[in-house]
Each structure stands twice: as structure tokens, then as C-alpha cells.
Amino acid sequence: MHVALSAIKIGSEAVSAPVALAPMAGITDRPFRRIAARFGAPYVVSEMVASREMLCDRSLSAIRLDVAQDTALAGVQLAGCEAHWMAEAARRVEGNGARVIDINMGCPAKKVTTGYSGSALMRAPDKALSLIEATVEAVSVPVTLKMRLGWDDETLTAVEIARRAEAAGIQMLVIHGRTRAQLYRGKADWAAVRAVVDAVDIPVLVNGDIIDVAAAGEALAQSGATGVMVGRATQGAPWVVGQIAAALSGADVPEAPTGGALRDVVVEHYEGLLECYGSAIGSRAARKHIGWWLAKRPDGEALRGRVIRSEDTAYVLRELSAYDWPDVVVGDDQVAA
Numbered sequence: 001m002h003v004a005l006s007a008i009k010i011g012s013e014a015v016s017a018p019v020a021l022a023p024m025a026g027i028t029d030r031p032f033r034r035i036a037a038r039f040g041a042p043y044v045v046s047e048m049v050a051s052r053e054m055l056c057d058r059s060l061s062a063i064r065l066d067v068a069q070d071t072a073l074a075g076v077q078l079a080g081c082e083a084h085w086m087a088e089a090a091r092r093v094e095g096n097g098a099r100v101i102d103i104n105m106g107c108p109a110k111k112v113t114t115g116y117s118g119s120a121l122m123r124a125p126d127k128a129l130s131l132i133e134a135t136v137e138a139v140s141v142p143v144t145l146k147m148r149l150g151w152d153d154e155t156l157t158a159v160e161i162a163r164r165a166e167a168a169g170i171q172m173l174v175i176h177g178r179t180r181a182q183l184y185r186g187k188a189d190w191a192a193v194r195a196v197v198d199a200v201d202i203p204v205l206v207n208g209d210i211i212d213v214a215a216a217g218e219a220l221a222q223s224g225a226t227g228v229m230v231g232r233a234t235q236g237a238p239w240v241v242g243q244i245a246a247a248l249s250g251a252d253v254p255e256a257p258t259g260g261a262l263r264d265v266v267v268e269h270y271e272g273l274l275e276c277y278g279s280a281i282g283s284r285a286a287r288k289h290i291g292w293w294l295a296k297r298p299d300g301e302a303l304r305g306r307v308i309r310s311e312d313t314a315y316v317l318r319e320l321s322a323y324d325w326p327d328v329v330v331g332d333d334q335v336a337a
């Protein structure tokens with residue numbers, strides 16, 4: 001199947017191809033976004049920031065909001081359950097230089113949904129709209145919305161919310177093809193996203209279970225969406241967004257790094273995390289990434305065991321540098337055997 005993507009606009013912001021790195025709390029921070037952008041991700045989104053907490057000036061929120069150094073266009077994602085706090089947070093984020101603000105209505109986590117934020121808003125469309133309107137009215141930068149198909153199979157509200165969100169001034173939608181009740185189970189229903197695509201005139205990105213170029217093409221064909229957003233497939237492989245964007249726009253596809261080039265990316269990522277958070281928090285933030293970097297690599301499990309809990313950052317760096325990073329792409333080889 002042949003899908004040719006072209007540039008889009010998110011409000012006033014031009015994006016070379018509608019292929020985006022999904023917001024992932026604890027993952028898509030500044031160091032990760034920087035690497036994804038270098039491999040050609042046209043659009044990236046920050047981790048979710050809780051609007052109310054942010055205004056209490058928690059230092060981690062400040063790091064999550066900082067998109068000033070991003071090289072790709074970066075959206076800042078806000079979550080919240082009160083219009084007042086969403087508007088205040090949006091103003092603050094715009095003041096800090098954000099060029100796009102995204103509203104989270106997809107997060108299924110209990111600590112988020114119990115306060116009627118994240119995906120809980122999918123079963124309260126009027127409430128959802130009050131947050132959307134307050135956010136859009138508070139700022140002049142484009143505001144986008146990320147949501148699921150609905151709360152559960154009986155409450156499929158994505159089309160209603162999409163229509164009303166467009167009327168309220170939302171400039172782009174991202175639809176994860178699952179309900180809240182599904183959490184991450186089953187398979188994302190790309191075809192179900194078509195009803196939203198048909199209901200609005202703004203760009204719609206389809207999301208969920210897109211792992212490579214072939215899946216992206218299939219998701220686009222089934223949904224009719226403008227583009228795709230990719231999350232978990234980038235864990236340990238931040239180049240995947242750039243590869244999909246290039247392949248579907250007819251450009252040269254950047255190769256997944258192997259050998260010494262892969263080592264350089266891993267070291268850059270580790271050092272970036274230390275620089276971003278300081279060594280105590282940074283070395284802990286690196287643990288899951290180290291797990292992904294070393295997954296399915298020869299003797300990767302042994303190295304992981306040696307470094308994963310270490311806070312001796314010089315030791316970890318030495319070990320990661322000394323490791324013989326394989327010259328094959330994971331998946332193209334049998335090293336997992």
C-alpha cells in the first residue's frame with residue numbers, strides 16, 4: 001500500500017510530516033526528545049504536566065515544561081480537571097515559550113482519572129469542553145487534544161468531543177484507538193478512528209500499536225487519518241519516528257544506528273539524563289532506558305545486571321562505552337535466542 005504524507009500545519013506552526021513522538025511520562029523528556037529529533041522526528045510532545053502542580057512550581061514540572069532547547073517543534077502537554085488551573089497553566093507555558101499546547105484526555109492512570117482528568121473526561125464531555133474552551137481562550141498558540149475512543153464500549157464519546165473541540169478552536173486531534181476500559185490491552189482499533197476523521201476538518205493523528213513503517217501505513221489506510229503518533233515503539237529506538245516520517249514522505253530513511261554509532265547514542269542519552277536531572281535522579285531515570293537499550297542484545301542481560309542499580313555514573317558510563325554494541329539491528333538478527 002502506498003501512503004504519501006505531506007507537510008501540515010498545527011494552527012500557525014508548520015510540520016514537515018504529520019508523524020509525531022507520543023507524550024510518555026517518564027520517557028519523552030528533553031534528552032529523549034533531542035535524540036528523536038536528531039533522527040528526524042518532525043513533531044514531539046513533552047511528558048504530561050499536571051496543571052495545578054505546575055503552578056505550585058515543583059522543580060520537576062519546570063524540567064518537563066522546558067522546550068526551549070528542543071530542535072523539533074515540541075508541544076507541551078497539560079492535564080487537569082479544573083478550567084481555571086488549565087487556563088493559568090496554559091498561560092504560564094505559553095509565557096515560557098511553548099509553541100503548541102496539548103491537552104491530555106487519554107491517560108488511564110487512576111491517580112489521574114479519579115480527579116476527572118485524563119481519560120475520565122471522555123465520560124464527561126461538558127466538563128471536557130469547559131477545560132478545552134478555557135485553555136484555548138487563555139493563549140494564542142495552537143492548542144491540540146489527545147484522547148481515546150471513549151471511556152468504554154458503551155461510552156464512545158470521541159466523535160462528539162472531537163466535533164465540539166474543533167468548534168472551540170482545537171487545531172489538531174490525536175486519537176489512541178482504545179477505550180479507557182481497555183487500558184493497553186487488546187489491539188488498537190485504527191478503523192474506529194475513521195469516524196473522528198470524518199467528523200472534523202482539522203488534522204487527526206492515529207495512535208496505538210504503530211511499531212514501524214508498515215504498521216503506520218496500515219493505520220493510515222484503515223483510519224484515513226492525516227498522520228500517526230508513535231509511543232512505545234520508540235523505547236530503546238528513538239529513531240523510529242524519524243524513519244516512519246521519512247519513509248512515508250518519500251525521503252531517505254535514516255538507518256537505525258548499530259555498533260559504535262549506537263554506543264554514541266546510548267552514551268549521549270545517559271549523559272543527557274544526568275545533565276537534565278543531576279546525577280542522583282538522572283541515574284535512576286536512566287534505569288528503564290538501559291533495560292530497553294540492552295534488551296535482546298548479546299550478554300545484554302549480564303551488563304544490565306551490573307549497571308542497572310548503580311549510582312556510580314562514571315562506572316556506568318565506562319561499562320556502556322566498553323560494551324561491544326552489535327553491528328546488527330535488533331529484530332534483524334537472532335541474538336535474542
Ligand SMILES: Cc1cc2nc3c(=O)[nH]c(=O)nc-3n(C[C@H](O)[C@H](O)[C@H](O)COP(=O)(O)O)c2cc1C
Nearest residue numbers: 022023024025047048104176208209210230231232
Ligand atoms: C510509559 C507511558 C507513559 C505515557 N504517558 C503519557 C502522557 O504523559 N500523556 C499522554 O497523553 N499519553 C501518555 N501515554 C500514552 C501514549 O502517548 C500513547 O497514547 C500510547 O502508548 C499508545 O501508543 P503506542 O502504542 O504507540 O505506545 C503513555 C504511555 C506509556 C506507555
